Amino acid sequence: MHYSNGMERIYFKALGLMRRTVGRVVPPDDVEDIVQETYVKACQIQDLRQIRNPQSFLLKMARNLALDHVKRAEYRLATSMTQLAGDGEFEIGSENDSTLDCVSGDQEFALFCEAVRHLPQQCRRAFVLKKVYGYSQKEIAAELSISESTVEKHIATGLLKARQFMHAKVGVIQGRGRYE
Template sequence: MRYARGIEQVYFKALGLITRTVGRVVPPDDVEDIVQETYVKACQVKNESDIRNPQAFLLKMARNLALDHIKRAEFRLASSMSGAAGETDYEPRSSGDLTHDTAAGDQEFALFCESIRQLPQQSRRAFVLKKVYGYSQKEIAIQLGVSESTVEKHIASGLLKSRQFMMKHASVAEFAKPSVRE
């Protein structure tokens, strides 16, 4: 029989707290994966004696893993939205300067993330579940406890409002960019 190490024992005692902590950051369907990833990472810890408060360590690790998950999801959302950029009047311009373009891309991504944060809560949740996590409208309707037509309206509204936000605020960002003469 294998005896659990100290950090593993703390993990199992704090499992409910870890699950709730992760659940505050990510959608319910992703909680279990992140909690399991936390366990795997905890098992990989070499020097447990260096950890002063194992429970706080595990909670911080779980929260960081959840935040990393959200960042990856936001990146996927931004990537999927770049395909939709041709559907709007907003087109980022290239200055020909790689450093500048990288910084401008980071600013545009931050602007996009802010546009999503500005959405009403239900629209934001429906939009993120659809565009980031790839849920179907039916799955989102069940998750949010609303009809599929309401989900469709939330997603359409979220897309429209985020585009308007981007276009409105991009004009300010464009002012700071050097113009490219062709």
């Protein structure tokens, strides 16, 4: 397939970097789909002359598509959890995971998502891979190129900070002071 705008040459030159960029945002199984979607969208561009740095443009496009993918996954997860809560079958995490157990309604779930968004990036990635996508610590360690003990620390930190964030927000919402 040959496109007159030259985008395929730039795409294939940036392919490895795009895969790594997208792989930092989404699980490994989704990387190729997003990279291919980037290619389709890039080939639809009529005039490359308007783009100063086509490779940078492709990387930004791929990253944005990956972020959109994560947002859709969060929405699907929220919808599923809301439906489960309505059926009386709502259950997340282990019996000992009280932070996740308290996430039972739309407002609580939104608060929980906000708490997760406030986690440091690497901690958030490990936490989401474990709690949302169900990765093992070993899989997360391989995905993020960190040790399993670091993964464990990130998940524990994520739980602690999410709990603290949620308790602080609930206190403010209920009219209590932040430290009461």
